[in-house]
Amino acid sequence: MKAVGYCRISKEDESSVSLDYQKAEIKKLCKREGLRLISLEVDNGISGKSIKNRPAVQRVLNLVDTRQVDAVIVYRSDRLSRDGLESLQTETLFIEKGIRYISATEGCLNSEDLDAELMRYLRAGLNSRERRIISLRTRAALQRKRERGERIGGRPKYGWKVSNGKLVKDAQEQRVILQIKILREREFSVRAIRDVLCDMGTLTRIGTPFSQSQIVRILQG
Structure with a gap:
C-alpha cells in the first residue's frame, strides 16, 4: 500500500x-x-x-x-x-x-x-x-507587548521606529506627518500636498517621492 x-x-x-x-x-x-x-x-x-x-x-x-x-x-x-x-x-x-x-x-x-x-x-x-x-x-501575549511598547512584528508604520526593541516616535518623520496635516487643514488637495513635498525634496524612508496613496494613509493614520 x-x-x-x-x-x-x-x-x-x-x-x-x-x-x-x-x-x-x-x-x-x-x-x-x-x-x-x-x-x-x-x-x-x-x-x-x-x-x-x-x-x-x-x-x-x-x-x-x-x-x-x-x-x-x-x-x-x-x-x-x-x-x-x-x-x-x-x-x-x-x-x-x-x-x-x-x-x-x-x-x-x-x-x-x-x-x-x-x-x-x-x-x-x-x-x-x-x-x-x-x-x-x-x-493576550500581543496585548502585553503593546502595553509595554514592544515591537510586535512587521515594519513600523511611518512616523515610528524601533529602538531597543520598543516602538518610539521618529522625530524627522513626525515632522513630515505634521507638515502634511497642516497642509491638509489649509485645504490642500492630496495631489497638491504631494507636489509641495516633492518641491521641498522631502522623500520617504526609502528615498523616493511620496505617492498620493502614501499621503492618504498618513492622513488616515
Whole structure:
C-alpha cells in the first residue's frame, strides 16, 4: 500500500514537536505497517486553523482525490487541522475514497465502527478547543507587548521606529506627518500636498517621492 505523510508546525504553537521528529515517527509507522511512503509533505510555520491556504495539505488532498495513495499518515490528528468541522469533512472524504487515515500517536483515525465515529467527533472538538486556546494566548501575549511598547512584528508604520526593541516616535518623520496635516487643514488637495513635498525634496524612508496613496494613509493614520 502506498502512503503520503503530512507534517506541520506553526509559529504560535510552542508545544508542537519538531518537524524532524514528526517525519521520523511517520517513517517508523510506515515501516511497521508495511506501507510504502511515496511522499512526505510539510507545512512549516503555518497555522492549523484552515487547510485551504496550506500548499502541502492541498498536495496531500490531490493525491487522495486522484487515488494515488491508499493511506494518509500524520504524527497527530491536529497536524492536519485544528478546525473541528474541517477535520470531520476531511476524515469523511478519506472514508469515501477508501483511504486509511493513521496517526503515529493515535492509531487508525477513520475506522467506521460506532465507537470510532464517536471518537472522531470528540477529537475534532478537542482540536478545535485547543486552537481557540492558542489563539487567545497569542492575542493576550500581543496585548502585553503593546502595553509595554514592544515591537510586535512587521515594519513600523511611518512616523515610528524601533529602538531597543520598543516602538518610539521618529522625530524627522513626525515632522513630515505634521507638515502634511497642516497642509491638509489649509485645504490642500492630496495631489497638491504631494507636489509641495516633492518641491521641498522631502522623500520617504526609502528615498523616493511620496505617492498620493502614501499621503492618504498618513492622513488616515
